[in-house]
Amino acid sequence: MKRKQTEIEINASKEAVEEVLSDPAQFITNWPYVVRVSRKKGLSAEIMLPRFVFKFRDTYSFEYHKDYNSHIYDGTGNKSMLVLVVTLNKTRRKVKALLELSYKGRGGLFLGKTLQDMVEGIARTLKELAESVTSAAKVPEPTPSLRKELALKVDFSDPMSVATFLSKSRMAHSGLHVISPGELANLLGELRSKLNSSVLYVSGITQDGTSSFKVLLDGSQILAIEYRGNEGVEVIKVTDEASAKKALNVISKISGAYMVNVWVPVGGV
Incomplete structure (x- = not known):
């Protein structure tokens, strides 16, 4: 041996x-x-x-x-x-x-x-x-109002707003996850339960870079999602029940091996 x-x-x-x-x-x-x-x-x-x-x-x-x-x-x-x-x-x-x-x-x-x-x-x-x-x-826990304010300013179509959020955040988790079809929501729940923050910014990318996602969460509520795959880019900002259903539908179809990084807000606005 x-x-x-x-x-x-x-x-x-x-x-x-x-x-x-x-x-x-x-x-x-x-x-x-x-x-x-x-x-x-x-x-x-x-x-x-x-x-x-x-x-x-x-x-x-x-x-x-x-x-x-x-x-x-x-x-x-x-x-x-x-x-x-x-x-x-x-x-x-x-x-x-x-x-x-x-x-x-x-x-x-x-x-x-x-x-x-x-x-x-x-x-x-x-x-x-x-x-x-x-x-x-x-990671210290910001006040609920501060977390919410930071999260609501994120716009996935505006790279500067994402950069501003990340500048006031800290990476709290990084790892390779093999996501089965329909299981991303469960992974997000597991990550949320392990980290000392209700607001999470979660990104994932495949090794070949052909597929990626970004999800912004406030507790169990999805605030926004971006998904890049073979069919192009989908960006959804959740504002009502209809957009919430669309976001869940996008999450349900994400599967594969992704390098997942999670940030939590820690700074001022």
């Missing part, structure tokens, strides 16, 4: 790191070389490991285990096995994570550098996600 490891320091609480590691679907979705993640029958991930002109591709069914200070992601594929062990060590101000990635199967002799790149990429992902959780927890 081929093994590669790396160690990284994370400027976050152990609780924040544990929160990321304890959500294996979200964590694995953000690993390098992950093509697709499915939760239909347990947790499975299609992973393509490149090496020169070859591509070693397999779909792994993952089982997640946790002990005192280690998190284990045990993947069984059709032609190989892939196992990640993350061991945490709390220092005075930071958390050190030791990651060991093991591979057994076709092409193992040729994948040394690829596996090293992968485990280092996973380490960076863990650091970014955990520090994002910590930053989100520190």
Whole structure:
């Protein structure tokens, strides 16, 4: 079995790191070389490991285990096995994570550098996600009137209004999400429940850049949405029941793998 490891320091609480590691679907979705993640029958991930002109591709069914200070992601594929062990060590101000990635199967002799790149990429992902959780927890909550005023000034057809909103906001979440048809509304609800703000600006873009969306939320209410896809651009500002139905219809048809970023307002108007 081929093994590669790396160690990284994370400027976050152990609780924040544990929160990321304890959500294996979200964590694995953000690993390098992950093509697709499915939760239909347990947790499975299609992973393509490149090496020169070859591509070693397999779909792994993952089982997640946790002990005192280690998190284990045990993947069984059709032609190989892939196992990640993350061991945490709390220092005075930071958390050190030791990651060991093991591979057994076709092409193992040729994948040394690829596996090293992968485990280092996973380490960076863990650091970014955990520090994002910590930053989100520190975001102060503006008054309801300030949040509303900032949100109502956003006009997706005017780049300057978007830039003004973002200049008074802070990114509270960033990650790759695989969105099933009709499930974007559920994802928005999950993000809202995790962050300390009722107003959220959520954007998503596919890896090839052919599809993107922007959604502005005030609680569970959609204030505006922009969607760019194969059929062009749709922009809806919700002002009544009819426009609210149109916005929900647009949200229901957004699916695929999107890099999703979330901002919350933190400054003055």
